[in-house]
Amino acid sequence: MNKKYSNYLICLIIILFFFEILNNSNLIINTVYKSINIWFYNIVPTIFPIYLTIDLLANYNGFYYLSKLFGKFMEKVFKMKKETSFIFILSCLSGFPSNSKYIKIMLDNKEIDLEEANKLLTFTHFSNPLFIIESIGYKFLHNKKIGIIILICHYLTNIIIGLFYRNYYINLNSIDLKKKNKTSFVICLTNSIYKTIKILFLLLGIITFFMLITCILREKILINSFILNIICGLLEMTQGIFYIASSNLNIILKASIITFFISFGGISIHMQVFSILSDYKLKYSNYLLARIFHGLISSSLVYFLLTIM
Numbered sequence: 001m002n003k004k005y006s007n008y009l010i011c012l013i014i015i016l017f018f019f020e021i022l023n024n025s026n027l028i029i030n031t032v033y034k035s036i037n038i039w040f041y042n043i044v045p046t047i048f049p050i051y052l053t054i055d056l057l058a059n060y061n062g063f064y065y066l067s068k069l070f071g072k073f074m075e076k077v078f079k080m081k082k083e084t085s086f087i088f089i090l091s092c093l094s095g096f097p098s099n100s101k102y103i104k105i106m107l108d109n110k111e112i113d114l115e116e117a118n119k120l121l122t123f124t125h126f127s128n129p130l131f132i133i134e135s136i137g138y139k140f141l142h143n144k145k146i147g148i149i150i151l152i153c154h155y156l157t158n159i160i161i162g163l164f165y166r167n168y169y170i171n172l173n174s175i176d177l178k179k180k181n182k183t184s185f186v187i188c189l190t191n192s193i194y195k196t197i198k199i200l201f202l203l204l205g206i207i208t209f210f211m212l213i214t215c216i217l218r219e220k221i222l223i224n225s226f227i228l229n230i231i232c233g234l235l236e237m238t239q240g241i242f243y244i245a246s247s248n249l250n251i252i253l254k255a256s257i258i259t260f261f262i263s264f265g266g267i268s269i270h271m272q273v274f275s276i277l278s279d280y281k282l283k284y285s286n287y288l289l290a291r292i293f294h295g296l297i298s299s300s301l302v303y304f305l306l307t308i309m
Contacts, residue, residue: 031215035208050094055192058105064178079166095128100276115169118283122290123162127262140245150259157298161290210236210268237266256303264295
């Protein structure tokens, strides 16, 4: 589309969005409160301590020691330099969009190049394991066993995607992550807190925006509720998960669709990842394609396993 016309279209959408805010202010205010609630009670308690710890680890050679432990695995399995292993391991434990934070640290320190960053983004997209087991398995689907199956399929598919992309770009030249930190701990801590809070408020803005979009869609678009739930899940993962879990679908279909949402991540998560990495020109097409494959493969595995059990 011509740049001029695309700008017109964006302006038109923004104007319509603005009038919807004026016309339906109660709904908008309640949605904003809800997004702040989700952010404050779910995002901040998990993301803040993790991001703060990771930033401090970066200053005190924590990544160096992790790469010593898991470097061989990264090099042999994914054909990545050993020093990137900490990104894979910590992403497994903390969940998205933390992988973008770790990748940014290495890009900022010139320890990886843009192609390595693109490759890492394809297979380090992990949901938080506690979120899958407790929130998805126990709270939404009322079955921890299903939560564990979703977790295994979600993680296994990331490894499959990593194997698929292993020859995409190969650079095994080792780097030295061990650095002498001459800055006092107080200054390091202050800087880490500032950077973490900055990212958290960025995430709040993105989450609120997409919750407003999904909320307006549900109010204004008169289409089949199932299709609308899918659209909402593709835009904002947690909303889609809630609507599908509350639907009348059978448990196998619920688990499969929710697995797709988790593995795809939703456009909201994609925007969070690329906002954190906004200083760098990374290829969204590679990441998007990997997320589509991730969603299709992991959801198919969940459907198959639950069907034969």
